[in-house]
Amino acid sequence: MLDACVFTIFGATGHLSRTKLLPALYRLDKAGRLPEATVILGLGRRDWDNSQWRAEVSKWLEERLGGSLDQEALDHFNQRLHFFSANIGDPDSSMRLRQLLDSGPEFPPNHVYYLSLPPSEYKAAADFLALSGLNQEQGGWRRLVVEKPFGYHLEDAQILDRHLHRNFTEQQIFRIDHYLGKETVQNIFVFRFANLMWEPLWNRNLIDHVQITHSEMAGIEDRADYYETAGALRDMIQSHLMQMLALVAMEPPATMDAESIRDEKVKVLKSIRPIPKAAVHAHAFRAQYTRGRVEGQDVPGYLDEEQVDKQSTTETYAALKLYIDNWRWRNVPFYLRTGKRLAKNSSLIAIRFKHPPQQLFRETQIAAVPPNWLLMGIQPEQCIRIEVQVREPGIGMRARTTQLDASTCYQAGYQLDAYESLLLDVIAGDHAQFLRSDEVEWAWRVVDPIIRTWSVEREFIHTYPAGSWGPEEADRIFEREDQQWRHSFSASDAPR
Structure with missing residues (x-):
């Protein structure tokens, strides 16, 4: 049985999130495959609240899935959606995110951090999470998902790997290749x-x-x-x-x-x-x-x-x-x-x-x-x-x-x-x-x-x-x- 988690999408308003991640999570929820208490947290720079985020996601899913979109399933999915406005270069944003995730029982203790970001921002995102201890597995697991390309050449990939390992163990890192x-x-x-x-x-x-x-x-x-x-x-x-x-x-x-x-x-x-x-x-x-x-x-x-x-x-x-x-x-x-x-x-x-x-x-x-x-x-x-x-x-x-x-x-x-x-x-x-x-x-x-x-x-x-x-x-x-x-x-x- 899968553990409930907070599934945080960095770059939640970007192309990958709109066209792949959110439709996939919606279909999983519709099929009853997501743990019931799972929360999907969008993280981006836009000054949105939860209701604006849910409205945008509904519009994206309508554009992407069209006739296969089920209103009852969409309403259930929307209840999982939360939004957090942040700049990953801002230390205060990291602390505020930690406070939000610790604020109540609606946020499970386990966390997935999906970096739907340009590869040049992977290091900053990992540091952002580590700044407030969100990489530490205290009371729950932490998993960091990184999209390809993993670097731009051999030396750059080695530098990126060493940087990620400063704050996350190999067991915490999931380098995804959707193929x-x-x-x-x-x-x-x-x-x-x-x-x-x-x-x-x-x-x-x-x-x-x-x-x-x-x-x-x-x-x-x-x-x-x-x-x-x-x-x-x-x-x-x-x-x-x-x-x-x-x-x-x-x-x-x-x-x-x-x-x-x-x-x-x-x-x-x-x-x-x-x-x-x-x-x-x-x-x-x-x-x-x-x-x-x-x-x-x-x-x-x-x-x-x-x-x-x-x-x-x-x-x-x-x-x-x-x-x-x-x-x-x-x-x-x-x-x-x-x-x-x-x-x-x-x-x-x-x-x-x-x-x-x-x-x-x-x-x-x-x-x-x-x-x-x-x-x-x-x-x-x-x-x-x-x-x-x-x-x-x-x-x-x-x-x-x-x-x-x-x-x-x-x-x-x-x-x-x-x-x-x-x-x-x-x-x-x-x-x-x-x-x-x-x-x-x-x-x-x-x-x-x-x-x-x-x-x-x-x-x-x-x-x-x-x-x-x-x-x-x-x-x-x-x-x-x-x-x-x-x-x-x-x-x-x-x-x-």
Whole structure:
């Protein structure tokens, strides 16, 4: 049974709070999953009282959830909402917050502090809490939730980690990556480790390569300030895609406890072959979208977006080739890519198996046998699919590709979304789907040589038209000509 807590959102009026956190908490409350005495405390600079805060939250939820909003559930949710006006740079605000939380029995003794803030403010927020002892676990637990990116490069991430540990223990810190809460990502565990049939296939002997793609049709929207300092490599590859790589490549943990799982993920990250400075361009590619058409609409290029420097070389597309130097994966390339303003919204893990060693069908009408694929859809499809070859009915020896789908492809009904699942894990104190400090550091070590090289190459960046699948030049990172990007679940889309 979960403990009731005060769930404090720093930056409560910001984009993440409005579009993700508050809708997730509302849905959890509507489903009866939040402990009854739980309080949701919004913390921001606006001079609001509780009634103004509740009115704004109701408006945001209406905009976000529309017809699925239930008035009775909303009224119940509103009773949980409180607002506290504060400036995290003001010591008096910290003391007033402590006084409020100690003021009466309506505030439970356990606390979650969710930093829905720009990463540059994480240190100040942690110090703000420590100033009045709100980090101390006296009479209840304290948990600090930190959004990515965890720093902007390796050294910055190390400094941030040391600073947070001044006031919070590792057990109190929850570094959230919402991709780890997605249904198919969590299903990778069961798919791999509950089915013995996959173990003999899951290695360098039979797997040709692995692709991990996250593509978005959207541009940067109103996040220019963040994106100009982050870029696609930091925003997606260093965090989300590196986590998916670790889940695909890891060894079975000894148990399902958080530390055993995170131990195995760290082993994968430690085993990734370092990229020398001289080899960066052979392993990594970047580009930036220009004007184009998305879903029949003309859209601006990145340099035309508001608040973007007209000379910017920030990448909106990044592709990366990595090798894991261990017994299982030696010399199997892992290709990671992400991009804004691409042709489709898709997150996909595509594993291509090697061709059969014998050209058994060379004297038949089967000109070439396509390879087998294992596809794991993260979004919008939440599905696991296998592509195999079967004989086509009729005269002669012809083959066709058929697809075998897991039953999860067609499951309906209520499912927790990623944030709902992870917020419950925070309240439960379960670290299994959250990143440990050494996990973050080793992920930064992988991409740091690329970041340093790109940071000094500011005179030129490749481009691609919005609505495309990115620049053709990105194909140069492939090991062989027969390796190409897999864009979707469709069998007709499979590279030959």
